[in-house]
Amino acid sequence: xxxxxxxxxxxxxxxxxxxxxxxxxxxxxxxxxxxxxxxxxxxxxxxxxxxxxxxxxxxxxxxxxxxxxxxxxxxxxxxxxxxxxxxxxxxxxxxxxxxxxxxxxxxxxxxxxxxxxxxxxxxxxxxxxxxxxxxxxxxxxxxxxxxxxxxxxxxxxxxxxxxxxxxxxxxxxxxxxxxxxxxxxxxxxxxxxxxxxxxxxxxxxxxxxxxxxxxxxxxxxxxxxxxxxxxxxxxxxxxxxxxxxxxxxxxxxxxxxxxxxxxxxxxxxxxxxxxxxxxxxxxxxxxxxxxxxxxxxxxxxxxxxxxxxxxxxxxxxxxxxxxxxxxxxxxxxxxxxxxxxxxxxxxxx
Numbered sequence: 235x236x237x238x239x240x241x242x243x244x245x246x247x248x249x250x251x252x253x254x255x256x257x258x259x260x261x262x263x264x265x266x267x268x269x270x271x272x273x274x275x276x277x278x279x280x281x282x283x284x285x286x287x288x289x290x291x292x293x294x295x296x297x298x299x300x301x302x303x304x305x306x307x308x309x310x311x312x313x314x315x316x317x318x319x320x321x322x323x324x325x326x327x328x329x330x331x332x333x334x335x336x337x338x339x340x341x342x343x344x345x346x347x348x349x350x351x352x353x354x355x356x357x358x359x360x361x362x363x364x365x366x367x368x369x370x371x372x373x374x375x376x377x378x379x380x381x382x383x384x385x386x387x388x389x390x391x392x393x394x395x396x397x398x399x400x401x402x403x404x405x406x407x408x409x410x411x412x413x414x415x416x417x418x419x420x421x422x423x424x425x426x427x428x429x430x431x432x433x434x435x436x437x438x439x440x441x442x443x444x445x446x447x448x449x450x451x452x453x454x455x456x457x458x459x460x461x462x463x464x465x466x467x468x469x470x471x472x473x474x475x476x477x478x479x480x481x482x483x484x485x486x487x488x489x490x491x492x493x494x495x496x497x498x499x500x501x502x503x504x505x506x507x508x509x510x511x512x513x514x515x516x517x518x519x520x521x522x523x524x525x526x527x528x529x530x531x532x533x534x535x536x537x538x539x540x541x542x543x544x545x546x547x548x549x550x551x552x553x554x555x556x557x558x559x560x561x562x563x564x565x566x567x568x569x570x571x572x573x574x575x576x577x578x579x580x581x582x583x
Contacts, residue, residue, distance in 0.1 A: 304380075305345045305378050306378070306380075307376040307377070307379075308358060310370040310371045310376060312358060313346075313348060313357070313358045313359070313360055313371075313377060313379070314351060314354065317359070317386075317389075317418075318390060318411065330368075330369075337366070337370065337373065342366055342369075342377065344363070344378075345363070345378040345379050345380050346361075346362065346363025346379045346380070347360070347361040347380050347382060347392055348361060349389060350381070358379070359389070361384060361388075361389045361392040362392055363377075386420075390415060390420065390428045391424065391428050394428030404460055404461040404463070405463065405465055405468060406445075406446070406454060406457075406459065406460055409446035409468070410446050410451070411429070412429060412443050413442070413447050415428065422439060425439060426439050429442075441465070445465075445469060447478060448472040448475050448476075448478060449468070449471060449472050449478070450479070450480075457503055457507050457510065458502075458506060461503070463504060471507075471510070471511060474514055483537075483544060484514060488510065488514075497509060531553070533549055533552035533553045534552075535548050
């Protein structure tokens with residue numbers, strides 16, 4: 235028994251090959267010029283059905299070929315990133331330079347996916363292939379691309395293909411991607427599909443978004459992708475924040491660590507994360523030792539901090555009346571603090 239063609243693509247290919255060498259114009263001339271042949275009505279109907287079937291198959295094949303996606307070359311300077319980031323730092327990846335050199339030597343092997351830019355005339359917007367695009371921009375060469383008509387939902391789902399197929403986004407990049415999509419009003423089902431989790435189980439999605447919303451986006455950007463840092467450590471860092479803000483003591487540590495030479499010299503985002511966590515944990519563990527403030531005249535004020543509170547000790551004998559004055563001034567100081575930090579009446583902005 236011969237092979238049964240059940241695959242539509244295979245049928246189309248064979249149909250195309252059957253008619254590949256037929257000149258349709260010449261065929262029409264021959265049919266019109268040929269002698270009339272009498273045939274029975276049954277044969278005519280059978281032939282009609284056969285020609286209809288061939289015509290339908292040819293039309294389907296024509297539509298399929300006309301709808302096929304060609305790979306084109308586009309000026310890479312005319313391609314802009316997606317409206318939502320899923321990679322925190324492409325060029326900060328230590329492997330990216332090798333990636334660029336590979337394209338320099340061997341060329342771009344896989345095309346990127348783009349759509350026409352909805353808000354910039356003459357530009358395109360990339361759905362996936364951000365690393366390939368950036369490499370071509372650095373090398374100042376055209377980028378190979380497939381141009382497709384995509385809605386916003388289709389774009390972010392297509393962008394998420396790299397999340398699942400390449401499996402090289404870090405935990406916090408996935409979390410930041412999901413939280414950004416939520417902030418832009420995308421449905422949870424769309425976000426789950428973009429993350430390759432369109433299985434109806436949204437618990438993991440909720441956890442990702444929760445962590446990304448707890449840790450300030452600005453701090454996530456300063457740390458970077460941290461590819462070796464997984465969920466448990468990011469959850470531990472998130473515990474130092476409430477509603478995206480850190481207590482004053484923790485914020486002081488964050489500012490201090492992120493402004494040091496050690497932070498600036500850190501080779502990787504993993505090292506930056508480790509330096510910050512080490513400082514926060516050390517402060518929490520040694521919080522009972524307190525921080526000393528020289529008030530002059532031999533007076534030393536001590537501030538002992540924990541995750542939930544700060545205890546300030548003032549030596550009354552050295553600075554008589556300071557404690558009472560401070561307590562009296564506290565309401566005004568709190569109000570001044572709220573105005574400077576943008577806090578509301580309940581202390582939460």
